[in-house]
Amino acid sequence: MATLNSRTREKIIKNIFFCVALACIIMLGLITLFLFMEGIPIFDKVSIKNFVFGVYWYPTSEPPDFGIFALITGSIFVTLLSAAFSIPLGVMSALYLAEIAKPKMREIVKPMVELIASLPSVVIGFFGMVIVAPFLQDAFDIPTGLNLFNAALMLAFMSVPTICSISEDAIYSVPNALREASLALGATRLETIMKVVLPASISGVSTAVILGMSRAIGETMVVLMVAGGAAMVPHSIFDPVRPMPASIAAEMAEAPFRGDHYHALFATGVVLFLFTFVFNIVADIIANKYKQTGDATL
């Protein structure tokens, strides 16, 4: 070892790190490849159009129906409704923590919020099933508490920490010079927050929101337990739905290996992958396009 001079050593270390970084990309590539290879064969049996827009999901009937439109709408509605809860909650608590709370308060509350993120999803699912569902049923007098609304509520629970924590970092990094300038011009504290600080950190906040939503759309255990699992297009927010991850998780274990049902589930996985992929690309574009420049850089 002593014979290696420092330059070769540098080179070796550089290459090792390069390989480690490359491993991530290769893994992602292989997983994607596998997902497509297992999903594509179903399109010999049904056309892409009938698969995506078909409303009947009867994978084990004779003859089977492989239409995942109800599953897709289930996923979309659950995610949107949960965003309606989690965005205001997450962004507002981030604003409070970064702008209004005293440092001591911030030191206590921020770790607490982040602690919610460490709750296992099965625990949240169980909570939704055993506590929230009966409560909703009594409070709104509806036939079942296992529905879109309940699932959205539980998912909001899970995405608030992501949204809050990342937005808080973005808001906190807005330089003081901007705040001071605004206050010096006679703006009130509220005006400063709404018109100066928030716009200055909007790219960080948007990234936070989209990452939070992409967590919600891919979440499996919670929707499997509390969404109700009915494969139909919902007519109200109290209808049971069957988002894509729930369908895959519930059926994959017992679908015959390399059968049509198996391929259809993988194809559902491909659709889900495309959704989260688009979400992440959008987050990336926003982060780059509206990059905080000058003093406001993250």
Added chain:
Amino acid sequence: MKRIKLVAIVLAALMCIAPISAFAGKLVIKGSTTVLPIAQKVGEAYMKQNPDVEISISGGGSGNGMKAIIDGTTDIGNASRFIKDKEVKLAVEKDAYPVPFRVAYDCIVPIVHPSNPVSDLSLDQLKGMYKGEITNWKEVGGPDLKIVAVSRDTSSGTFEVWEGKVMKKERVMPGALIQASNGAVAQAVAKNKYAVGYIGLGYLNNDVKAVSVNGIVGSAETTLNGTFAVSRPLFMFTRGWPEGDTVNFLNFLLHPEKGQKLVKESGYVPLY
């Protein structure tokens, strides 16, 4: 260097021997996912008693189990139905003589919320409720409440029984709630006074109320004498009369004090 070579040779030699000695006690079980929990539980217990036997168990459905018996790729093929005529013909063509062993019964009981006064439903009523034609409890003699049907994921064995015995191949409506396990169905029905569900007999508890079908209460007794409608026998098939580890395993499984006790623990109805 020489030493490394020696080690390599010894290792290579060991590798050649190892599979042969492992092969001595290997048992392959494939087929119905309904029978799978029984095979797993009994298999584990059997391996504990006979550490030299290695049992590999997989699902794949009754059809695949029968196919594996016909092709000779498994020692035991699980099936939640009897062998079909077509399969017998195929087997005979390949010189295989499948031998059936009845190992347990599957009994599926409809359940409702404990506060629901309905205590008996006919097969037609159950079918109507799951098809979405009967939507209110008052149509079947209950209170004026909407019916919420709780069903199982379509690839489960429990759903298969329900589909075959109650739905008679008609489709469960898309609006039915789907739960992924017997326990989850029981939980969902226990918390919901609108709900009707169905679970394996072994999963019944005090939080839900079992409903009789066509006037007959689902129990081990009514299942064994064949009067309860939503039940069926479960089978294991072998290729020809079983020998060696296979026959030992089946004897263990059919023993009233050993295997059959585990059958009951898995939530099924034992033969004795």
